[in-house]
Amino acid sequence: MRDAQPEPGTLFYDPATDKVGEYQDRTGPYAMLRPVGGGREWQADPAALRPATAEERLSAGVRAANRRARTDAPFMVGIGTPRPPVPEPDCTECDELASRRESARATHDYSAETDANVLLRGHQRREHRE
Known part of the structure; x- marks a missing residue:
């Protein structure tokens, strides 16, 4: 991730956690990422982040859809x-x-x-x- 502040919602790959997350904001020296589709934010080293590839974005979206299907099932x-x-x-x-x-x-x-x-x-x- 470069020094420019990315738009909230931009997807980045975090090699420290091996996860793709939606950029939320910066807190001190850290970038705050949230799992695609929602969830608990985590702190990431902005220097280590890179934009998520098309495959990683697709995979993260599928995981989010599967998670919604499992958790929304009682409402359906x-x-x-x-x-x-x-x-x-x-x-x-x-x-x-x-x-x-x-x-x-x-x-x-x-x-x-x-x-x-x-x-x-x-x-x-x-x-x-x-």
């Missing part, structure tokens, strides 16, 4: 996917399976989250038929 329920089952009131097994689902969701273990939903639906069909 009902758009082409079945709604998660709601536990029946005062049912210990329903509560345990719903708790298992929430723990899996919190750790981004989507396979375990799906397993808990399948088990909860099966339990509800067997035990809570109307």
Whole structure:
């Protein structure tokens, strides 16, 4: 990065972290970069930064899109996917399976989250038929 102050949002490659980041501003002797698509800023040595290549920009954009897809998934329920089952009131097994689902969701273990939903639906069909 040259002495001229780049525009905020310009993408740079930081060899110290092996990441591409959006330039935010300078703080003292450091350039502040943020992951593409948002996230926690980090300090970088401006002398070591270089403009990101087209391939690096594309890769960073794909990572950001994948991250959004994983984190936005709970908000997309009902758009082409079945709604998660709601536990029946005062049912210990329903509560345990719903708790298992929430723990899996919190750790981004989507396979375990799906397993808990399948088990909860099966339990509800067997035990809570109307």
